Every structure is written in C-alpha cells, then in structure tokens.
Amino acid sequence: MAEFLKVDGVSKSFYGNPVLHDVSFTLDPGEVLAIVGENGAGKSTLMKILAGVYQPDAGSILMDGQRCHFSNTRDARNAGVGIIYQEFSLIPQLSVAENIYLGQEPNRLGWVNWNAMYKGASEVMSRMGLAMDPRKACQELTVGEQQMVEIARAASASARIMIMDEPTAALNDKETRALFELIRRMKSQGMGILYISHRLDEIFQIADRIMVIRDGRMIITRPAVELSRDEIISYMVGREISDMYPRENHSTDKVLLRVEHLTVPGLLEDISFALHAGEVLGIAGLMGCGKKELADTLFGRHAYRGTVYVADEPVKLSNPVAAIEGGIGLVPEDRKAEGxxxxxxxxxxxxxxxxxxxxxxxxxxxxxxxxxxxxxxxxxxxxxxxxxxxxxxxxxxxxxxxxxxxxxxxxSPILVLSEPTRGIDVGARTEIYRLLNDLTASGKGVLLISSDLPEVLGMSDRVLVMRDGRVVTELQAGEAGQEKVMQYAIGGNEKCLLSSRFCASTGSYWFCFWRS
Amino acid sequence: MRQYRILLVLLLEILIVSLISDAFFTMTNLMTVVRQVSMTAIIAAGMTVVIITAGIDLSVGSIVALAGAVGAGFMVSTDSVAVGILVTLAVGASIGLINGVLITTQALPPFIVTLATMVGARGLTLVYTQGNPVIARVEEFRTIGGGSLLGIPVPILIMIGVFILVHIFLSRTRFGRYVYAIGGSEEAARLSGVPCERVKVLVYTISGLLAGLAGLVLTSRLASAQPTAGSGWELDAIAAVILGGTSLMGGSGGVLGTLIGALILGIISNALNLMNVSPFYQDVVKALIIIVAVVTDSRLSKMAAQRAMRRQ
Incomplete structure (x- = not known):
C-alpha cells in the first residue's frame, strides 16, 4: 500500500544559505508525528513547504503514492493539507463562521450565502466536538477558543493532514488539554498530524513518533516510547555547551557604567548595578521581566528616574543620540527593524x-x-x-x-547587546562570541541580554537575574547553574513549575530540562 | 540604475518627438521647454528630498503663491528688490518650517499636515491679495525670470544650480545620508544616532524654501504675483519625482532622476502643443504616459531585485 504521506529528500536554500538538507520522512493516517529542533533548525521551513508556502529546491512530496506539486497554499489546501501557524491569523472583528470561510465564502449568484456558511461552520465545529456560536465575533473569544477556530479553519471538509506549529504557545493548561482532546479526535478520524513544539512534556503526551532535526538535517525519527527526554535534547543540540562558548576572562575593577536606582514606572523598579571594563555582564530573565526595557532605557528610549554614570560622570540618557555620545552602543533585539x-x-x-x-x-x-x-x-x-x-x-x-x-x-566603550544571536546559525554565533572576547580584551564592557540561557551562562563573567522589572540576584559565572538562574527568574518555591511553565514562556529555555 | 533607465526613456522620447515635429529640436524650442519646466523642477527637487524620507509635501503649490505675493508686496512697499527676494524665500522657508515642526513634535502624518498648510497658505494668499494680482514691475527684478546669461535663460541656470546643490546635499553630506536612513527605517536610523526630528524639520524647510524660490521666479517672469499661482504644481512635482524613480515608500531615489522626470513631462506638453493637440486632451495623454512609465519601471526594478537576491 502506498504511504499516506511521504516526504522524500527535500532540500531548500534561501539566498544561498541551505536551510533544509535532504529531509525524508513518512506519516501514517491517525498518527501524530512530533518535530523538534532548536530555533532555526528548519522546522518551520519544512512545514511551510508542505503547506505550499515555499517550493522545495529538490526532493518530492507524495500523498497516497501520488507526487504533489504545491505551487501555493491553495494547492496544498485542496490536496488536504491544513496548517495553523504560531501567530494567530484570525480577523478579530469578523465572526467565527466568517473567519472559517475567509477567502472561500459559500455563494449563491455572487452573493454570500450566509445560511450555508453558518450551517457549514456549525458542522465543522460539531465534528471537532466544539460548542461555539458561529455568529460570535472572534475578538470575544478566549485565546484557547480562538486557537480552536484556527484549527477549524485549517480543517476543511477534505483535510487529511494537519500541521500545527507551536499550537500551545499562547494556551494555558486547561486550553492545552482541550487541544489535545481535539487532536485525539482528529486522529481517530484518520487524520495525520505533524506537531511542532518546544515543549517536550507535551510531545511525550501526544506524539506517536518523534523526529529530531538539527541544522536542516533529519537526525532521527523514532517511536516516542523509545526515546527519553535527555536523548532528544542531545540529538537536538549535538554538541557540548563548553565547545560553543569560548569565553575568556578579561574583567577588571575599573567601573565603566554605573546604574543607580534606575526606575521606569511600570517597567523597571530600582535597578542598580555596575559594569566593569573588560567584563561581560549577563542579564537573564523570562520574557517580560524587563530585560529588553533595561536595554531600551540605557539607550535613551524611555524616560527614567535614577542616575547613570559613564566612567564616573553622570549622563542624561534622554535619547539615542545622548546615549551614543555617552559611549553606549546598542545591538537591538529586532535587527531587521531596528538594527x-x-x-x-x-x-x-x-x-x-x-x-x-x-x-x-x-x-x-x-x-x-x-x-x-x-x-x-x-x-x-x-x-x-x-x-x-x-x-x-x-x-x-x-x-x-x-x-x-x-x-x-x-x-563605543559600552555595548548593550539584546538577543545578539537569536535566529543565527552556529557559525555566525561563534564569530560573534569571538568578537566579544576581542572587545573585552581591549577593555570594553558588554551587557549581554539574552533569552538563550546557555549563552548568558557560557559568555558572562557575572549574571544578573531579573524578574518583574527588578534585579533579583547577582551570580558569579561559576556558581550560576541553569537551574539556579531559573529558580530566581521564576521566583520563590514554584519549583514544580520549572519544567512546564518555563519552557512555555520562552521557548528557547528548553535547556532547563537538561540537567533536571 | 533606475536613473539610467529613465534617461533612456527621455532620449527615446526626444527621438520620437524630433521625428514627428521639425519645430521640436531647435535651440529656441528646447530652451522654452526647459524654462517652462524649471519652476516645477525646482519644487520637485525639494519634493524628492521629502519623499526619500517617506514623507510628502502637498503645500508647495500654495507656498509658490503666498511667498510670491507677500514678497512682491514687500518689494513694492519698500521699493527694494533685495528685500522682496529675501521675504519671498523667508515666507517659503517659514511655511516649510511650520510643516516640519508640526510633523515631528506632534507626530502627525505629513500628508495631513501639508494638506492643512496647502489650504491655509492658499487662504492667506487670498486674504493678503484680496484676490487681486500684486503688480511688481521693477526692472532689475525682471532678470530673474526673464533675463539670460550667455544665451541661457536665468530660470534654467537657477534650476541647474538647485539640482547640483540638492544632489551634493543628498549624496555627499551627513544630513543627506540621514535622509535616506530615515526613509529606509526611521527607528533603525534613530538607534544609529540619527537626530530624526532635526533632519525632518530641515527637509520640510528645504522644500518650503525651494517652493519660495519657484514663486520668486514666477513673480519675476509675470512681473506680478497671482493669487492662484502654483495651483496643482505639487502634483506635477510629485509626478516628476515618481517618474524619476524615487520610491514613495522612501529610502531610495535621487534628484537626477527627478530632473529627467520633469523634462519628460515638459517635453510631452511641448510636443502636444507642437502637434496642435487640443489642451483638453493633454492631461489625459500625460496621465497615460505616467502610468506606462511607472508600470514599466516597477517591473524592471522587481527583476533587478530578483537578480540581486540570486547573487547574494
């Protein structure tokens, strides 16, 4: 019997950079195949090829033994491939039914056939076991309900394969359980599901098989029961932290930047620290802890209270020009829009x-x-x-x-780096780390703000951990293990939450599993 | 690259029109064309700078009238050509400054602000002139619009001077570079230390100043300032900028393309006149040519972008 879905030797490059290299796998009806890998490993590109967003440079996609050419998303949809993306794509003002049928409204003589639309929407929803008024505007739904509408939209009558890219990123535990309920229902109806997630907990709950990709290559595909969490992580990373972070120690006692009682109402609360010449000072914390706002404030993008000294001279960071003249350089988080x-x-x-x-x-x-x-x-x-x-x-x-x-x-004697290696390949990362060493060797001070915890720990001399707009602790590089930083970042004794919530809020923090 | 393409269009146009009409390719006619173009071209030079910052300046046509009228009034009442010239330029620059200050300090869209000053400046002109032309028949003043030097009409010399200065400003000065950076991405420019507000105020002031200069040339040519002067010139200027390959999205383009764009539009009018086409049809023909030129250009630039992508 021909395979339900077979992906054979798919490769793809962008601007000469290979993103996928000779990836092959199969999917059976009624199966959930989880795809895991680091940021930038090529997961999303692979899914977009299946959904017809991109066309592969080489290789083929076969459904029921038939070779498929998806030149656009409509082709893929017609062939029975539905996809839901990380970001929601609902139009908030439109109703559930209008969103489900957006772009393919049932019509009668060119007029929208509202009855057919509401009836069809109700049918799709009842098939999925959802009870929702199709006339309700999407902005009135909870995040979990909106996610269900996304899935209902992707699951048109003929959908046989459903691709989910980080579907639980915005969901709470209860909503996640409801989603899994729905996935099991879709399985029992014979749909094949490709499930991308950073959350290994969830993957073990829902996946039948797990595929690991790294640097655009398929590393392994094995039944979920045969794999442990540690094995998966080592396949995903494929290298030791110590090799990745070539830190040299150049720190001195000379203070380059001193921040005293820095407060931005609602964002930052009484932050004080000093950055020394030749030092990399890491700032760790969860999303929304204020580390991005700290970078912005040091670059004159927020009005603040408190005092900032550069080489013992007080400076007023009222705008980026003042910050630059004060000796600060900023590598912003969003390099395309701001860098x-x-x-x-x-x-x-x-x-x-x-x-x-x-x-x-x-x-x-x-x-x-x-x-x-x-x-x-x-x-x-x-x-x-x-x-x-x-x-x-x-x-x-x-x-x-x-x-x-x-x-x-x-x-600039002081460099503030915000997420300097996000979405960057390993080679370029190493070059950037090497540059950090050169900078500190020549007496510059670097504030390294990053959500990539191994990076912060691997490259910093000291680490400040932030939570709710405050610096909660300062750790020396040696004593700052990942779990310890996590505990401060999450706060107090919610240790049991460590594995699930942490990864929930950042994605790239999945390393926290590693040692635990 | 774009500027070379548009130059090709201009040469093609000159070739075609010369073949159709014997009267076209004569020195006198060519001088007439360029002199007619000179005033909108001067405005278009300033408009280019504004559009590269991803802005727009709709007020320039009204500035021509207001600056011309107030300047002529002062010239007559003080009986001084120098005062007249200074006042004309100062009025233009002031309206531009107001545009720039409103846009930056109030964070308003340039379209809205300059739409308001367009209407307001026209209104002020009518108030100031009471709807009548301001006669400025001063002999020395006439050279600006009517004189010539070494056989070249003075308005053409002024236009050439403006384009050289604006070109150097855009391509070789700090602020010129900042203009492109702001149009490309204002936030990235700001985070690289570009004083965005100051640059934008300067840009609208330049645009206003050049509109005032065009008003000066016009007043001098007509020996009077008309309250309806410059109506619709902002659109001619924008058309010349777009034809010249400057993107309305900002961040790219240049003043040489704009000059060519202005000449293309001027030659079309001239050719239609030489061919005795009814003036009623002229705007329709102009519109068609603008559409064809811009569509062709956008196709070509898409192809160029794809080539660049493949090369990297």
Missing amino acids: LVTGLSTRENVSLPNMDRVIQLGLVSRRAENDLANSVVDLLRVRVLDQEAPVRYLSGGNQQKLVLGKWVKRG
Whole structure:
C-alpha cells in the first residue's frame, strides 16, 4: 500500500544559505508525528513547504503514492493539507463562521450565502466536538477558543493532514488539554498530524513518533516510547555547551557604567548595578521581566528616574543620540527593524553611526566609507558579495555582524547587546562570541541580554537575574547553574513549575530540562 | 540604475518627438521647454528630498503663491528688490518650517499636515491679495525670470544650480545620508544616532524654501504675483519625482532622476502643443504616459531585485 504521506529528500536554500538538507520522512493516517529542533533548525521551513508556502529546491512530496506539486497554499489546501501557524491569523472583528470561510465564502449568484456558511461552520465545529456560536465575533473569544477556530479553519471538509506549529504557545493548561482532546479526535478520524513544539512534556503526551532535526538535517525519527527526554535534547543540540562558548576572562575593577536606582514606572523598579571594563555582564530573565526595557532605557528610549554614570560622570540618557555620545552602543533585539536600515547598503549602514569618521572637508568621502566597511567585513568575516547591495539580502548572521561592527568601529566603550544571536546559525554565533572576547580584551564592557540561557551562562563573567522589572540576584559565572538562574527568574518555591511553565514562556529555555 | 533607465526613456522620447515635429529640436524650442519646466523642477527637487524620507509635501503649490505675493508686496512697499527676494524665500522657508515642526513634535502624518498648510497658505494668499494680482514691475527684478546669461535663460541656470546643490546635499553630506536612513527605517536610523526630528524639520524647510524660490521666479517672469499661482504644481512635482524613480515608500531615489522626470513631462506638453493637440486632451495623454512609465519601471526594478537576491 502506498504511504499516506511521504516526504522524500527535500532540500531548500534561501539566498544561498541551505536551510533544509535532504529531509525524508513518512506519516501514517491517525498518527501524530512530533518535530523538534532548536530555533532555526528548519522546522518551520519544512512545514511551510508542505503547506505550499515555499517550493522545495529538490526532493518530492507524495500523498497516497501520488507526487504533489504545491505551487501555493491553495494547492496544498485542496490536496488536504491544513496548517495553523504560531501567530494567530484570525480577523478579530469578523465572526467565527466568517473567519472559517475567509477567502472561500459559500455563494449563491455572487452573493454570500450566509445560511450555508453558518450551517457549514456549525458542522465543522460539531465534528471537532466544539460548542461555539458561529455568529460570535472572534475578538470575544478566549485565546484557547480562538486557537480552536484556527484549527477549524485549517480543517476543511477534505483535510487529511494537519500541521500545527507551536499550537500551545499562547494556551494555558486547561486550553492545552482541550487541544489535545481535539487532536485525539482528529486522529481517530484518520487524520495525520505533524506537531511542532518546544515543549517536550507535551510531545511525550501526544506524539506517536518523534523526529529530531538539527541544522536542516533529519537526525532521527523514532517511536516516542523509545526515546527519553535527555536523548532528544542531545540529538537536538549535538554538541557540548563548553565547545560553543569560548569565553575568556578579561574583567577588571575599573567601573565603566554605573546604574543607580534606575526606575521606569511600570517597567523597571530600582535597578542598580555596575559594569566593569573588560567584563561581560549577563542579564537573564523570562520574557517580560524587563530585560529588553533595561536595554531600551540605557539607550535613551524611555524616560527614567535614577542616575547613570559613564566612567564616573553622570549622563542624561534622554535619547539615542545622548546615549551614543555617552559611549553606549546598542545591538537591538529586532535587527531587521531596528538594527539596520535594510534598504541601504553595507557601506551606508556601517557609516551611519560613524559619519564623523567618513566626512572630510564637510563632505562624505566614498573612499573613507569603503575603507570603514571593508574593515568591518574583514574583522567579522561577513559574507558580503556586493557591498553596494541592500543589506536585506544578507543572511541574519551576516546582518547581525554588521550591527555589531558598526558600533565596534564607533569605538563605543559600552555595548548593550539584546538577543545578539537569536535566529543565527552556529557559525555566525561563534564569530560573534569571538568578537566579544576581542572587545573585552581591549577593555570594553558588554551587557549581554539574552533569552538563550546557555549563552548568558557560557559568555558572562557575572549574571544578573531579573524578574518583574527588578534585579533579583547577582551570580558569579561559576556558581550560576541553569537551574539556579531559573529558580530566581521564576521566583520563590514554584519549583514544580520549572519544567512546564518555563519552557512555555520562552521557548528557547528548553535547556532547563537538561540537567533536571 | 533606475536613473539610467529613465534617461533612456527621455532620449527615446526626444527621438520620437524630433521625428514627428521639425519645430521640436531647435535651440529656441528646447530652451522654452526647459524654462517652462524649471519652476516645477525646482519644487520637485525639494519634493524628492521629502519623499526619500517617506514623507510628502502637498503645500508647495500654495507656498509658490503666498511667498510670491507677500514678497512682491514687500518689494513694492519698500521699493527694494533685495528685500522682496529675501521675504519671498523667508515666507517659503517659514511655511516649510511650520510643516516640519508640526510633523515631528506632534507626530502627525505629513500628508495631513501639508494638506492643512496647502489650504491655509492658499487662504492667506487670498486674504493678503484680496484676490487681486500684486503688480511688481521693477526692472532689475525682471532678470530673474526673464533675463539670460550667455544665451541661457536665468530660470534654467537657477534650476541647474538647485539640482547640483540638492544632489551634493543628498549624496555627499551627513544630513543627506540621514535622509535616506530615515526613509529606509526611521527607528533603525534613530538607534544609529540619527537626530530624526532635526533632519525632518530641515527637509520640510528645504522644500518650503525651494517652493519660495519657484514663486520668486514666477513673480519675476509675470512681473506680478497671482493669487492662484502654483495651483496643482505639487502634483506635477510629485509626478516628476515618481517618474524619476524615487520610491514613495522612501529610502531610495535621487534628484537626477527627478530632473529627467520633469523634462519628460515638459517635453510631452511641448510636443502636444507642437502637434496642435487640443489642451483638453493633454492631461489625459500625460496621465497615460505616467502610468506606462511607472508600470514599466516597477517591473524592471522587481527583476533587478530578483537578480540581486540570486547573487547574494
């Protein structure tokens, strides 16, 4: 008998960067196949290929032995593949039924056939065991109910395969249980389900088989009962932390930046710390703990109370220009929207905070600009073919190197890095860590703000843990184990929550399982 | 790249029109075309800078009238050409400054702010002139609009000077670079230390100043300031900018393309006149040519982007 779904040797590259390499797997009817891997491992790309968003460069997709070509999402949908994404895509003002039928409204002579629409929506919902008024506007539903509507929309009458990308990211425990109920129901109706999640707990509850992908390659696919959590994690990571973080110790006693009683009403509460020359000071905490706001405040994006000293001189960080003149450089969290002007070239982006260095006799010197850009490209081994092309065509890792490089050239003694390696491949990460060592060796101070806990622990000399807008503790690199940081970040004695909630709120914190 | 493509369109247009009409490719006619274009081209130079910041300035046409009228009034009452010139430019720059300050301090969309000043400046012109032309028949003043130097009409020289200065401003100065950065991504620019508010105020002031300069040339040419002067010029200027390959989304483009765009539009009008096409049809033909040019250009730039993507 031909396989229900067979993916055979699928590969995909973006802008010359391979994202998927020769991935093959099968899915049976009534089966839940969980797909796990680190951020950027290629999970989402693989799912988008199955849903017709992207077309594979090589390899094929077969359903019931028939080769499928999905040139767009409609093709995939018609073939019976439904997908729900991490982000909700409902239109809040429209009703449940309107959302379910968006783009394919039943019509009679060109007019929307409302009766058919409400009846159809009710049928889909009852098939899924949901009791919801199809006339209700989606904005009046709870998050869990909205997720169900998303699934109802993806599960059109002919859907046979359902892809779920982090479906529980926004759900609470009760809603998650309801979702699993629904998944079991869909299984019993013979649907095949591809389930992507960072939450290993959930995967063991729901998955029949587990596939691990890493750096775009399928590593293993095995029945869930044959795998332990530790095994999965080691397959996902494939390397030891100590190899990944080449930290050197250059810290001194000289204070570069001193923050005293920094308060931003509603965001930050009485934060005090000092950053020394040659030091990497890590800031850890869960999402919403205030670490992003701390970075923004130090760069003059929030009005604050308290005092900030740079080299013992008080500075007023009222806007980014003041912060830069005070000696602070910021590598923002969102490098595409805030780190670089993506429509401008490598040369222009590197020059932007360095105009003083490239202006001669009042005019910009093209030669000085090229020299500056070349020196950044060489220093950080940025892969740029054409320095005049807009930087939006560069990969994330190369873009991030440019953001760092422009501040290095500015000579800012204090660098605030916010999520510097998010979504970046391993090679570029290593280059960035190497640069951190060079910076601290030359006496700069680095504030490393990251949700990637192994990174914070692996690269920092000291770690501050934040929670609810406050610094709750300071740990030395040696004594700061992952569990210990977690306990402070979560707060108090909710230790039992450690595994589930933690991973729930950040995704990339799944490492917390590792030692526990 | 875009500017070379649009230059090709201009050359093609010149070739076609020369073949159709013998009267076109003569020195006198060519000078006439460029002189007619010069005033909207001067405005379009400022508009280019505004549009590169992802903004828009609808007030320039009204500024032409207000600056021209107030300047002419002062020239007559003080009997000083210098005072007249200074007042004309100062009025233009002031309206631009008001635009810039409102847009940055109140965080209002440029479209709304300049729509308001467009209406307001036109209203002020009518109040100031009481609906009558302001006569400014001063002999030395006429050279600005009517004189020539080495056989080239002064308005053309002014236009060339403006384009050279704005080109250098955009391509070779700190603020010019900031203009592109703001249009590309204001937040990224701000976080790279660009004083976005100051740059934007400067940009709208430049646009107002250049509109005032166009008003000065017009007043001088007509020896009077008309309260309805400059009506609709903002749209001609925007058309020239877009034809010249500057994106309304901001972040890219340049003033050389704008000059070519303005010439293309001017030659169309001139050619239609030479061919005795009824003026009623002229705007329709202009509209068609704008659409064809912009559609072709967007297709070509999409292809260029894909090529760039493959290369990286």
